[in-house]
Amino acid sequence: MSLLQEEREIILSNEYVDNFDFAEVTEFVKNASKDLFISHHFKNKNNKKMLVQPRGGFPTYKKQFALNEFFVKANVDVLPLTIDSNTRLNDYATAKKMLRLSEENDVDMLNGYPLVNHGYRTTRKMITHFNKPVSLRHGTPDARLLIETAIASGIFEIEGGPITYLLPYSKNFPLDKAFLYWKYVERVCANYSKLNEPINRESFGPLTATLVPPSITIVIQLLEMLLSLEEGVKSFSVSFAQQGSMNQDIVTGAVIKKLAKYYAEQINCGDATINLVYHQWMGAFPTNKDHAEQLINMATVIASMVGADKIITKTREEASGIPTKEANAKTVANTQYTLGILNGLPNVVDEEEEEMLTLQVKAIMEAVFNDPADTLWRKVFNSIKNGIIDVPFSPHIINHNNMITIRDAKKNIRIIKRGNVPIPDRCYAYDKAQCDLTKDTTSIVNDIIHDIGIMQ
Amino acid sequence: MGDYALGVNYMKVVTGVVGNDIHVVANRLIELSLDARGYEVFNLGVNTYLEEFFDAVVETGAEILMISSLNGEAEGWSREVKLLKAKYKGLDDLIMMIGGNLVVGTGNAEDIIPRYKNYGFDIVCHQVDLNTGLDMLETLLEERSIKSSNTIKNTTKNKTKNTTESND
Numbered sequence: 001m002s003l004l005q006e007e008r009e010i011i012l013s014n015e016y017v018d019n020f021d022f023a024e025v026t027e028f029v030k031n032a033s034k035d036l037f038i039s040h041h042f043k044n045k046n047n048k049k050m051l052v053q054p055r056g057g058f059p060t061y062k063k064q065f066a067l068n069e070f071f072v073k074a075n076v077d078v079l080p081l082t083i084d085s086n087t088r089l090n091d092y093a094t095a096k097k098m099l100r101l102s103e104e105n106d107v108d109m110l111n112g113y114p115l116v117n118h119g120y121r122t123t124r125k126m127i128t129h130f131n132k133p134v135s136l137r138h139g140t141p142d143a144r145l146l147i148e149t150a151i152a153s154g155i156f157e158i159e160g161g162p163i164t165y166l167l168p169y170s171k172n173f174p175l176d177k178a179f180l181y182w183k184y185v186e187r188v189c190a191n192y193s194k195l196n197e198p199i200n201r202e203s204f205g206p207l208t209a210t211l212v213p214p215s216i217t218i219v220i221q222l223l224e225m226l227l228s229l230e231e232g233v234k235s236f237s238v239s240f241a242q243q244g245s246m247n248q249d250i251v252t253g254a255v256i257k258k259l260a261k262y263y264a265e266q267i268n269c270g271d272a273t274i275n276l277v278y279h280q281w282m283g284a285f286p287t288n289k290d291h292a293e294q295l296i297n298m299a300t301v302i303a304s305m306v307g308a309d310k311i312i313t314k315t316r317e318e319a320s321g322i323p324t325k326e327a328n329a330k331t332v333a334n335t336q337y338t339l340g341i342l343n344g345l346p347n348v349v350d351e352e353e354e355e356m357l358t359l360q361v362k363a364i365m366e367a368v369f370n371d372p373a374d375t376l377w378r379k380v381f382n383s384i385k386n387g388i389i390d391v392p393f394s395p396h397i398i399n400h401n402n403m404i405t406i407r408d409a410k411k412n413i414r415i416i417k418r419g420n421v422p423i424p425d426r427c428y429a430y431d432k433a434q435c436d437l438t439k440d441t442t443s444i445v446n447d448i449i450h451d452i453g454i455m456q
Numbered sequence: 457m458g459d460y461a462l463g464v465n466y467m468k469v470v471t472g473v474v475g476n477d478i479h480v481v482a483n484r485l486i487e488l489s490l491d492a493r494g495y496e497v498f499n500l501g502v503n504t505y506l507e508e509f510f511d512a513v514v515e516t517g518a519e520i521l522m523i524s525s526l527n528g529e530a531e532g533w534s535r536e537v538k539l540l541k542a543k544y545k546g547l548d549d550l551i552m553m554i555g556g557n558l559v560v561g562t563g564n565a566e567d568i569i570p571r572y573k574n575y576g577f578d579i580v581c582h583q584v585d586l587n588t589g590l591d592m593l594e595t596l597l598e599e600r601s602i603k604s605s606n607t608i609k610n611t612t613k614n615k616t617k618n619t620t621e622s623n624d
Contacts, residue, residue, distance in 0.1 A: 169478070171478065171501060171502055171503040172503070208480070210481055392484075393480050393481055393484055394480070395478055395480040395501060395502045395503070397501065401484060401487075404488070440492070441488065441489070441491075441492030442489065442492060442493075442587060445485055445488050445489050445492070445586070445587075446587070448485065448488075449485065449586075452481060
């Protein structure tokens, strides 16, 4: 028996798992409907239509089923399954208790679907009933049991990664452990990918959604992609969120597509399919619900300009908490409508900005690869530890927080203090030249506060 | 304001977000602003428990403890401040400041401020903007004329700091 299989058996002999049947699950994946695989949809997109996927998860099976019915009526392309926060922290006991309370009282005591507690036999009934691809949305540093349950349920897209699910969400969880736990996830996904269509892995590009410069976003996307491909994953989505400047989004999209292909080929994984996912605005949302709808609509237009393969939607209720299924489905229908009428988009190319961004990304990637560690994950780990990668506004203790970013007059995110990140001098000077830096720090802090709340 | 640039007021501040609160944005901005005003900042970040704050004050010899909260759970923790502080020796002169959203849900400042003063805080800022809050701290320091006594030890440190910055 392989080491991986031994580890799998330990993980799946958890007291909250009801007798995981490896042979049956393998048979299920082998014979599963192609429609359940988002990788299959990416490959066979009619007229290159962007796939639309909302966010959403409710504690009970009944409510999740009802939400999915609403989404299907709204012509959804990809269904979400958002996992509750207890499960994300591997606290299945609390999730179980809260699920029971939710079922008995008809009040939601969890902010998502406790997949491990529901189990794969139950959940699979729902997934196969709708016969749409489902994307697993969570935020779990140790997702080993969760993704085993997900794939056994028929969920063939797994979001997350060791960096993007840790740096924005956690203060103390050890990053080196996260890399190893995610290595398990990649291997399991890679192995299942041999049976039918590939399991798609997706990285979480929005990170802290607070003034993250595109170079940092792209570097982290590329590194999680490489960590995934080197384990044998054959379908991967890089992603980023609306940044606040249409031009910067278009430039980011162009550079990330080009460099994802380039770096995948560098490690002889050019045969993997790389997709691009765009998140509608992930920062602070307007409380005015009509304004929220305008923002969402604009994001859809930008996603089309960027040429995304999938868009992940927000709702008009974003500022006020977990959205109702009605509001959530409405966004899906509206986004589909907007995509349907967006025709004859111009092709915008900004060569200077693309060059600057490419130089930044390549310089950081080179510094990561030059780390003397023996494996890629250790190189990445060291690079975060020594500040070569620095994510603005990450709460994690390992993050340096020495990079400072601000918006220029056109609302592009610019680096005005690079910390230990090896931004080339030329790019650094270029970024700073776009901003008014004659102000004192107090005014700059006020500008940053304004720049964070730009959409409110 | 010119005084700060000269490094006259170089005091130590321990800051962080109390409890299981993970809201990090304002915490970073507080650090930036304190730094700009010439304080030496020890930022414990989000998700910090009361004991950690007081331990850090003892460890660093900070004169000021600045606690923040966004989700409002500060109130639950603040009830224990006096008890806990009494267990530490030599913290009588520590300036205690708290700011952010200080209640879960809504409440008005007239009720909240006296309550928190009673918990042991010298300055209470409920939904007050960052710079106004920091100005309040300056005023208190001037009233207690603490600033001048700290002049001497600062000069060298600030020089080192400026050198580091010019490298970047």
